Amino acid sequence: MTRCLHNNSRHLWPRILGVFSVCIILMLTLGDKADAAEPGPVISLVIDGRGVSADVQPIQRNGRMLVPIRVIAEQTGAQVQYDGAIRQVVVSNQGKRIVIPIDQSAAYVDGKRVTLDVPATIVKKRTLVPIRFVSESLGYQVDWNAASKVAMVWTKKQTASASAKDTSNPYIVQEGDSLFLIAKRHNTSIENLKKNNQLTSDALLAGQLLYLTNQAKPAAYSPKKTAGNQQLLRDDFVFPLAAENEYEPYVDSFGSNREWTESGNGSVRSHEGIDIMAPTGTPVYSVSSGTINRIGWNTYGGWRINITDAGGAYKMYYAHLSAFVPGIKVGHKVSTGQMIGFVGDSGYGAPGTTGMFSPHLHFGLYQASSGKAIDAYNYLRYWEQNKVNHSN
Structure with a gap:
């Protein structure tokens, strides 16, 4: 075989090079697709402080976000009717009536004509409408989180959850x-x-x-007196849940036993984080600025994100998420208080496994140099005094 290859090498090389070239092209093409793909489920819309999933993802056109109208209706109680014969959708709620023709540059609010920046459209048999126009026409507040590429709709004035008046x-x-x-x-x-x-x-x-x-x-x-590393008691770090989010009082669960293992051999492992129980869809925020070093599925942590802080000394682990915000991937820079994902109950199995435990955020803290887990409890208690606050 060796002799045959040697004797015919001048005939084989063009074919080998041709195959090699094709492989390179495929690798580059697939690489582009992989980079463009999301690392897991994505949520682009938050209504009244909860991330909302949709079977058809919102789309961006001319700087405007269009979302499935059924998502808005289900979350806000609005009534929606679609007339396929004349291709228009009618949205009504609390005395307001909005008529939106499909693929037309105008809509009508209580009979008054309004020019749209971008028309409604149909994607995969779902009607997508410009969310800012519909929400504001219904009297809702709409904010665009540019860093996280998430639209935030408030059907009522947002207020911080019950919290202390004096936190000093x-x-x-x-x-x-x-x-x-x-x-x-x-x-x-x-x-x-x-x-x-x-x-x-x-x-x-x-x-x-x-x-x-x-x-x-x-x-x-106090958290400051009981914390072991004073360098982590930083006022420019924030709590991973926002001021308006509800969550249960949490305790120091670091080091407690966990019986579920990937091998299923009955062994017991040590819990390396703090669990904060919160409803599914609750937005999760980055405690610090830094760089994403891992993202995607982990057998134990489910949909998770690992972020190395800007100083390079610590790694922070956000696990059991239900979804990520759009467009983030390994190597991306994040800012303190930037929305990165949403609370869920994923993990303890193959990709997509959910329901093995109640929804919560598992927050882990590690030394970047050694990978050693740090009990984050007292630091979280300190950062709890600093929260992202959308009610301001």
Whole structure:
């Protein structure tokens, strides 16, 4: 075989080079497609603080976003009718009536003609309409998050979730604590504690964060005092959920046992993060500025994002997401407080596995140099004082 190849090499080389050239072209073509592909499910629309999935993705035309009208209707309670004979959609809600002809540059709001920047269209048997025009015609507020390529619609005035009025003196609730003991220890009153933290009951959870007023004594157990690495107590880092988002009080779950393993051999592994329980679709924000070093599916973490902070000292891991924001990939730079994905319940199986546990954000913190996991609990408690706030 060797001799045959040698003797006929001058005849074979053109064919070999031809095949090689074709392979190179295919590799470049497939590489372009891979780069253009999203790393997993994508959400481009947030309504009243929750990411909304659609069977047909929103599209951009002439700087305007068009979304499936059914998505808006289902999330806001608007009524939608489509007349295929004359190709127009009618949207009505709370006395407002909007008529939108398909592929036409004009629409009608309560009978008044309005010129559109971009017309409604039909994609895969779904009617897509310009979201800003429809939302504002219905009296909704629309914001465009350019960094994350996400449209945010508020059907009512957004307000921050129940939070403390004075956050200057944070205290971590200890085992055996009560409002009475905390108030007595810090020379304040139960009434002040409840009022400042907007508490509706006296029940406390060990590890819960309370905010003492600045008139009280300095907190005996504060995130800053209990944190091991003061370099991570940075005021330019933010909490991964926004001020208007609801989430359950979280505890230090770092190091707790987890029984599910990929091998299924019954072994127990150590939990390397903090779980923050929140509804599916809750937007997730980058704690720090940095660079995405991994994104996509992980057997344990589901749809996840790994970000190395701008200083290169730490890696932050956001897992069990339901979707990502559009267009992000490995190597992309992100800013502090930039929306990167949405809370979900993905993971513990093959790509697309969901429902193995309740929706939550798993946040992990690692040393970049060694890969060693760090207990992020006290740092999250500190960053909790800094949140992205859309209600401002």
